Amino acid sequence: MNLKSLNILVLTTLLALTAGCSKKGIDQPAAPEPSPGGKVITPSPPGDVVGKVTVGYQGWFAAKGDGSPIDAWWHWTQDWAKLPSTTNSGIKSWPDVREYTSTYPTSFPNFGNGQTANLFSSFNDQTVNTQFLWMKQNGLDVAALQRFNPNGIEGPVRDAITAKVKTAAELHGRKFYIMYDISGWVNMQSEIKTDWTNKMSGYTSSSAYAKQNGKPVVCIWGFGFSDNNHPFSADVCIDVINWFKSKGCYVIGGVPTNWRTEDSDSRPKFLSAYKAMDMISPWMIGRIGTISEIESKYRTINMPDMAYCKANGIDYQPCILPGDLQEHQRIHGDFMWRQFYNMKSLGAQGLYISMFDEYNEGNQIAKTAENASFIPAGTSFVTLDEDGTACSSDYYLRLSGDGAKMFRGEIPLTVTRPTKPML
Incomplete structure (x- = not known):
């Protein structure tokens, strides 16, 4: 092979490798190009959710x-008016509370180590500041703050926690956005x-509020689910999506x-809403x-989802989950990795970890x-x-942090989990 032929071969190989990296990479995506119909058919450029890991x-x-407007054991118990106990519990996993300065005694038995x-x-x-500090320490970029129907008895405490999240995100250099969960929200x-x-749009002026393509981010969770808790028609959903746009x-x-x-x-005949x-x-x-x-889901769901989104100018943010601890799904991190x-x-353009504090x-x-x-x-x-x-x-925080580094291209792609269960 002469020198000219060798140079051509090397150049061809480099171009092929570059194309392959562009296809998989998220750090330097091609600039969006409009299709003949005017719709962008390539991913959005990096922003606060594209190229980032959201929790x-x-x-x-x-x-x-605790001084909250609800003054109840909100989400800790089945009966919020009564102390958490072995017969009145709403949780599947027990939190490590050693870093919180204020905690509240329950009617559960003492821990195995004798502590209350x-x-x-x-x-x-x-509490909120500590949890956002954990996000910062582990390189988790964005928090999607869940917001349910704010017009019931929970409304005032949800409003107050939104303000606390804004403060904590600003303090620790994290981003956040509002994620409406419309489950059971009749009106x-x-x-x-x-x-x-009247309320949430005011937060978009914060330096910590997530922006993508120069626009404040809003997520709506629940459109199109085929159950009685999400009865909204495709037309109603399209109206809401277009209103936010x-x-x-x-x-x-x-x-x-x-x-x-x-x-x-999924409800049938909802693709027009999803595509909006x-x-x-x-x-x-x-x-x-x-x-x-x-x-199995990677082959039958994720791959064709990604292809469809790419062809239709939609960014793709699949879920990553650690696994249900109570159901023994985690395999000390291999499941999540x-x-x-x-x-x-x-x-994928972004990742969504389900969930931070569930x-x-x-x-x-x-x-x-x-x-x-450390449990009762x-x-x-x-x-x-x-x-x-x-x-x-903190293992799953550290594991998520390493996953975020790999996703952002800060460490190499590896099928082998690099995170040690114990430091």
């Missing part, structure tokens, strides 16, 4: 005596617009797993629980009881060492 943040725990079984309140500024179509206009917002849709095929958990969104984030809680299920690997390989469903990454000495004695709460591997209480 779902409930912030919905309160306790009697206390719980935290999200209404305390120090959603009109009331969500009023709530945004008219207010200059970048709209994310928290949608059913089977949104694209419009079957199973700027970003699609399909729900995966309860859909995967093993590595084999992750791989496989999802990070797959979604980075896929070239102790109610056992899918939290926030600090959790390590072993039996005699209870059935599953701890992080459940499969015989000792894990620090």
Whole structure:
């Protein structure tokens, strides 16, 4: 082979490698190009959600005596008026509360180590600040603050926690955005617009409020689910999506797993509503629980979803979940890491971790009881060492942080989990 032929071969190889990296990468996507119809058919450039890792943040725990407007054991118990106990519990996992300056005693038995079984309140500024510090320490970029129907008895405490989240995000250099969960919200179509206009839109002036493509980010979770809790028609959903767009917002849709095929958990004839969104984030809680299920959904859901979104100018933000601890799904982090690997390989525009503080469903990454000495004695709460591997209480924060680094291209793509369960 002569020198000219060799140079041509090298150049061809480099171009091919560059094209392959561009296809999978998220750090330097091609500039959006309009199709003949004017719709952008390539991913949005990096912003506060594209190229970033978002965590779902409930912030919905309160306790009697914490000074909150609700003055109840909000989300800790079945009966919010009564103390948490073995017969009145609303959680599946027990939190590690050692870093909170204010905690509240319960009627649970003392821990295995003899300490009192206390719980935290999200209404305390120090609680929220500590949790956002954990996000900062582990490189988690954005918090999607869940906001349910704000017009009931929970409204005042949700409003107060929104203000606390803004302060904590600004303090720790994190971004946040409002994520409306419309489950059970009967008058959603009109009331969500009023709530945004009168209350939530004011937060977009904060330096910490997430922007994408220069627009404030809003997520609406629940459009298109085929159950009685989300009865809204496609026309109603399109009206709400377009209204937010008219207010200059970048709209994310928290949608059913089977949104694209419009079957199973999705209502039929909803594709027009899904396509109106700027970003699609399909729900995966309860859909995967093993590595084999992750791989199956990767082939049948994630890959065709990504192809559809790319062809239709929609950004793709799949869910990453640590697994239900109580159901022994986590495999000391291998379950979650496989999802990070797959979604980075896929070239997803963003990632959504479900969830940060969801102790109610056992899918939290926030600090959790390590072993039996940190849960009420005699209870059935599953701890992080459940499969015989000792894990620090912050393990899933650190694991998520390493996944975020890999996603952002700060460490190489690797199928092998790099995070050690114990430091």
